[in-house]
Amino acid sequence: MKTLQAVRGMNDILPADSPLWLHFERTVADLLASYGYQQIRLPIVEPTELFKRSIGEVTDIVEKEMYTFADRNGDSLTLRPEGTAGCVRAMLEHGLLGAGASHKVWYNGPMFRHERPQKGRYRQFHQIGVETFNLTGPDIDAELIVLTWRLWKKLGLAEAVKLELNSLGSSEDRARYREALVAYLQARFDQLDEDSQRRLSSNPLRVLDSKNPQTQALLVDAPQLGDYLNDQAQAHFDRLRALLDAAGVPYVVNPRLVRGLDYYGLTVFEWVTDRLGAQGTVCAGGRYDGLVEQLGGKPAPAVGFAMGIERLLLLIETLELVPAELSRQVDLYLVSLGEAAEVAAIQLAEQLRDALPSVRLVVHCGGGSFKSQFKKADKSGALYALILGEDEASRQQVGLKPLRDHGEQENLAWQDLPERLRQLL
Numbered sequence: 001m002k003t004l005q006a007v008r009g010m011n012d013i014l015p016a017d018s019p020l021w022l023h024f025e026r027t028v029a030d031l032l033a034s035y036g037y038q039q040i041r042l043p044i045v046e047p048t049e050l051f052k053r054s055i056g057e058v059t060d061i062v063e064k065e066m067y068t069f070a071d072r073n074g075d076s077l078t079l080r081p082e083g084t085a086g087c088v089r090a091m092l093e094h095g096l097l098g099a100g101a102s103h104k105v106w107y108n109g110p111m112f113r114h115e116r117p118q119k120g121r122y123r124q125f126h127q128i129g130v131e132t133f134n135l136t137g138p139d140i141d142a143e144l145i146v147l148t149w150r151l152w153k154k155l156g157l158a159e160a161v162k163l164e165l166n167s168l169g170s171s172e173d174r175a176r177y178r179e180a181l182v183a184y185l186q187a188r189f190d191q192l193d194e195d196s197q198r199r200l201s202s203n204p205l206r207v208l209d210s211k212n213p214q215t216q217a218l219l220v221d222a223p224q225l226g227d228y229l230n231d232q233a234q235a236h237f238d239r240l241r242a243l244l245d246a247a248g249v250p251y252v253v254n255p256r257l258v259r260g261l262d263y264y265g266l267t268v269f270e271w272v273t274d275r276l277g278a279q280g281t282v283c284a285g286g287r288y289d290g291l292v293e294q295l296g297g298k299p300a301p302a303v304g305f306a307m308g309i310e311r312l313l314l315l316i317e318t319l320e321l322v323p324a325e326l327s328r329q330v331d332l333y334l335v336s337l338g339e340a341a342e343v344a345a346i347q348l349a350e351q352l353r354d355a356l357p358s359v360r361l362v363v364h365c366g367g368g369s370f371k372s373q374f375k376k377a378d379k380s381g382a383l384y385a386l387i388l389g390e391d392e393a394s395r396q397q398v399g400l401k402p403l404r405d406h407g408e409q410e411n412l413a414w415q416d417l418p419e420r421l422r423q424l425l
């Protein structure tokens with residue numbers, strides 16, 4: 001029979017890889033808690049309509065990347081391609097945005113997009129996203145950026161990532177700019193790549209983030225969005241920049257940064273790296289003050305971002321920044337020989353877990369000779385073996401043998417073991 005395989009572009013995260021995932025997720029969760037953000041957990045499947053109405057019909061995601069299917073009632077459902085839409089839906093559905101109540105929330109989980117799989121680009125990938133609601137000022141935009149900066153520093157990535165920043169202005173600003181951009185590009189239509197020609201009528205701002213070098217060259221002299229900002233939008237952007245300067249976060253203004261989703265306005269930003277080849281954006285976000293209303297709520301300003309976990313872990317691995325302590329997952333490996341010792345082993349192990357709750361103790365299962373058990377103890381990476389023979393078991397004694405050097409075995413009474421381990425581990 002042909003063996004079955006995972007769906008293309010959807011990856012298993014194997015036991016050897018999960019310590020880094022856990023380390024990363026815990027680091028982010030602790031950081032967000034330290035800023036007072038609360039976790040929200042959302043469904044992976046949403047009504048297709050939600051994404052059409054929020055992300056925009058003429059975006060790559062909605063046009064060609066969604067996993068959409070009819071459920072057994074005939075309702076059209078979609079595996080979420082991103083987290084913002086579902087988060088806004090939940091906030092609205094549960095009435096959390098009423099009376100101007102502000103919220104700072106985050107989520108973590110798989111997202112699905114039917115893209116061409118390659119390094120750093122998958123069909124199931126994972127994002128940690130952060131969203132804030134009913135906060136209008138540039139102070140919250142700055143906080144979101146400052147907390148990501150702190151995260152990069154914590155992970156050792158600060159040197160490897162760069163912040164790109166732009167303002168998209170108001171929707172009126174963008175409408176006026178759009179006209180100027182279209183006029184400019186229309187006059188040079190023949191020099192545009194095929195995708196950009198198509199987008200010029202459907203979604204002209206998207207031409208700005210074309211990856212085609214000839215199109216990029218053409219854009220050098222194009223009108224710039226920054227010249228079309230109204231006074232309020234300009235003041236918001238200036239204030240954000242002043243706050244980032246005060247917090248010591250380096251950035252560059254990229255006048256061509258737009259973002260692939262339609263719901264953004266004012267602040268947009270991306271953290272990019274040049275160490276991962278083409279898939280260089282590790283975190284991206286911006287302000288989306290219009291989305292809540294667009295999804296049927298009373299207007300509520302919002303700003304957020306999402307980071308791609310796979311790309312960040314790739315970056316950590318590429319830069320050889322995986323913390324050394326992650327390579328060892330076991331402290332102690334308990335071996336025992338004979339039926340009485342097996343009973344003693346389970347008792348001793350549970351006593352130890354009471355006394356030292358954070359100790360990582362593997363109790364050997366499946367019997368076998370001491371020799372074969374020691375082989376497994378060694379392979380587990382444990383620092384010490386605990387040894388229980390019939391004799392030790394009957395006298396409530398235990399052997400403690402270092403596995404990483406040729407140190408001598410000690411023999412201790414059970415009640416003295418926790419204290420000795422506290423000294424050693």
Ligand code: ATP
Nearest residue numbers: 115120121122125260281282283284306307308311
């Ligand atoms: P890109 O330009 O790389 O396609 P995007 O603008 O589509 O990114 P967002 O929707 O802003 O991405 O998602 C935020 C982050 O999620 C990205 O910066 C990236 O780190 C990650 N991401 C997006 N799509 C994928 C994917 N297919 N595989 C892995 N990570 C992804």
Ligand code: MG
Nearest residue numbers: 060113115260
């Ligand atoms: Mg994309």
